[in-house]
Amino acid sequence: MDKTPAEKIDLREISPLALAFVGDSVLELLVRRRLVEYHRLAPGRLNAEKIKYVSARAQFREEQLLEPLFTPEELEMFKRGRNASRAAVSKHATPQEYRASTGFECLLGWLYLQGNTARIGELFEALWAGYDPAAPGS
Template sequence: MEKMPAQKIDLREISPLALAFVGDSVLELLVRQRLVEYHRMAPGRLNAEKVKYVSARAQFREEQLLEPLFTAEEMDVFKRGRNASRTAVSKHATPEEYRASTGFECLLGWLYLRGDTARIGQLFEAMWDGYDPAE
């Protein structure tokens, strides 16, 4: 394996899909943390609950809920990620849902790599309070 470069890549040069790669982990970790901190469940049940928040369909609904809260710059990053998503989709999501979920992940990855964990926290709390996975 080739050694990684020592110089950081400028955030503006990172591909939207690479940002989504990070953002997917950010959301999954936040959801896992919230479930473990506030609920006593067996691991299988924890995973079943987690999926209700991190699937493409769920992320699409979460993004729709949060979009009015996005700043202009955040909306640009979201759109960049949404538009970079390939046409191949999950068998459990429509192309629209898949693209929006990729855009949402891209935004979370961008915020995380900027070090803006406070903003991630604000969006996550708004998502957690406003999103009902049973709907």
Template sequence: MTRANYQQINGIALAYIGDAVWEVFVREHLLELGLTKPNKLQHTATHYVSAKAQAFLISQMEEQEYLTEEEWTFFKKGRNAKSHTSAKNTAVMTYRISTGFEALFGYLYTSEQDARLAELAHWCIDTIEAQPAMKKPRSR
């Protein structure tokens, strides 16, 4: 499979692939920590992949001026996209911001910016783990 022309992909489609890409980074990280039980893996993953966690990460990226202008453009493309699904257990704006977060990952993946994608994913994981309010996973 070849990656699509990222310029022509709508924000929701970028978020669709970006969600999967981010999930893979998180799952690999949790396995590297030594987590092996499915329930523990799933529970711990939500600290990274929830809409609230993703919105928090975007706020940190903005505060630290971590993204390029082009990256912000693709975040906004996802955030502002008309979605036919509704937020589950979260505020609409939080859901839209998380869609933008996922679109950003989708953009980096489809534009084949693999080094930047990995850098951003690891930065996000480190940022979440540095938060005292976030429960840190324990092995096994």
């Protein structure tokens, strides 16, 4: 990979799956931070709790919870990521769940690369307040 400074790629030209690549890390970091800040758990328990929020099935349910809060532009970005995802066969999620989780990650990556961390924070707080990882379907 070339290490010389290059011209930044226009955000509109970045593939939805590349945005999801970033968004996956954004959500995972937010969840890890929240767990460490508010719980005294051993690393193994922290990881078990984290998975309840960052698995494809959990992200599918989180996206359903948050979708009514999306702006039209955010909904468009979510759909772009959802539609770009291949319906991979997963042991832990249906193709629908997997595609929706990719769309959600795409949205988070897009917001992050825009520098819109305030909006990410709003969505995360709504997620944390409204999502119950112990509810049926987890």
